[in-house]
Amino acid sequence: MPLTLDLGTEDLTRCRFAISPLCQTHEALRLLRRPARHGYHRGWLRRVRRTVAALDLSPLWLFIPPPGGYIPDFLGPPPDEPYPSIEDELARMRATDPALAHAEMARSLACTPGLAASPEGRAALDDPAATVRRLADHTEQAWHALLAPDWPRHRAVLEGDIAHRSRQAADGGLDALLTGLHPGIGWAGHTLTLCMYGEVADAQHADGRGVLLMPSVFVWPDVVSGFARPWQPTVIYPARGMGRLHDSGPPSPSQALARLLGHHRAALLTGLTTPASTTELAARHGLAPSTVSAHLSVLREAGLLVSRRAGLHVLYGRTGLGEDLIRGSGAG
Template sequence: MVLLRLGSQALARSRFALSPLAETLGAVMALSRPCTDRWLAPWHARHHPDFQALLAADPFAKGLVTLVGSTKYLPDHVSLPPPDGMRTRLGDELARMATVPDDVVGASLRLAVEASWQRHDLGTWLTGHNWAARTAALFQHVWDAHLAEVWPRRRALLERDVTYRAGLLAAYGWPRAVERMNRHSVWVGADAIRFSSRPGHDRVVGPEGMLFVPYTGLGRGTWLCEGLGLPYALVYPARGSGDLQSVAARPREQALARLIGTGRAAILRALEHPATSSELAAEFGLSLGTVGGHLAVLREAELVVGERAGRRVIYRRTEAGDALATGGSSGAGAGTPP
């Protein structure tokens, strides 16, 4: 069991962040294996052949991706903490990655091999020099070819997760905010987060605090990022990643769409996790006016309510909205802490 230990000062300075690098790493892991998530299937089917062709043509890329997808220890240079909070840009992350020396990369890769459940022969693909720069080039290609087009929608989903957890933090503190970030994460005692059930040494978070970084769950895993001079960052799957699938994917959703309209049904289901109108517009690729019109109808029907938080209005489902969207199977409203 691995614990992250945080003192009072570390807690006060901990915060949320976004990382396009983490999103890219999740995509690499997802495209390296068969698809098991129905919501991910269309994206995976479009991009998997080209990604596999890339690996077939580049032994270094194939060896690295195979190792990353089959180890309990991610190489340090692919899992660096984001440097600029919610404003982090992929270019800045890859620039930092590219500067990691070969000896550091090699040592980290050997640790990853030791922690892998498969056999790997580094000598067959870890050749030449500038391994970190070559990794950065690979990640840039994955971003350009497979993620850049869908990033605005996925970023909106990540920002919604941050909004949700920031609300829990404000109301209940960090123990509730970190609850269920993954199936292992839980607050332990007065000053520690358990984020893994695997054996390992505890980490002590410094006075600068740590970062909590959602990604869309393409790899479904959770990992800890470490970097010299940077705070620890815990990367976790965002709530509602499965909402990226079509609203018409299941029979009950089809019936709900026929009842109240496809657009309003999609928004009502999406409000399982509270969101602003801007976040909903970005997620569905709609205008603010269209989203506002749907929300107005849902509010008049008392299926959603809006609550002001500073300059924003955050919408959530009412109990009636929950019952309509889930058939009464949901145990708590979207605004109720898990």
């Protein structure tokens, strides 16, 4: 039977989104271990190949078993806030209760026959507190080497997904939101069904905390559940727009749109397949930031773009009118 979660009234009112750089790091590592699932990420994988070869990831590989195996939840616990920093998440990881870490590591090692009895497995379980610290240190190194350089782009895609899902919920309610997350996620009669999973004995059940929804740029084509006790029920799903994250360049605007808006404005509007900052757009289109800023202001005043602050950056994304204009012109 598939994994199901029956949501009560309190759960339905407490469903929330979050972006976790720590979870993204471990999803990236999980992708590196599963070559058959590379799909959209071949460009990123080519770029990081030498970086990966220079990293010592062996302590982490110990707890990333073959597909279908269990990865310890403390490596990427559901965040307590919507937009935690990597520093706060690593601090939380380092503070993991050793007893909980031991239980989750033992379960993970058991997925690979003989691994728990190996010298590496025994050493990890003999001193779980030290193992947690070591895993956190290696995770921090992986973050800085593999994700930090691209994080503004990744975060823009994740925030764009959340903005899109929020509009879905505003237009059609929770039903519209939950039915559109992923083909492998079912929603009917207050029951959330993860078709790619089987029911397990220690699966988390709804207890009024709601479900945490986290978009990911690395989880494709899967959906990952974080239903094991004691963590909040969590669903990690592929972010909308992740397929274009590592495109080599922006798409070209249609001739009709260029005649209407001017080439640069049409190119900027067409290229905003995911939210982006002025600096990123300037680099992508080979324009001065001041020129991009002026064009974005005109497009926003025309109702084609919306802007929102994300930390130190202001991100621009297409409005519904902007999307309609792109589709009507045959661009993008």
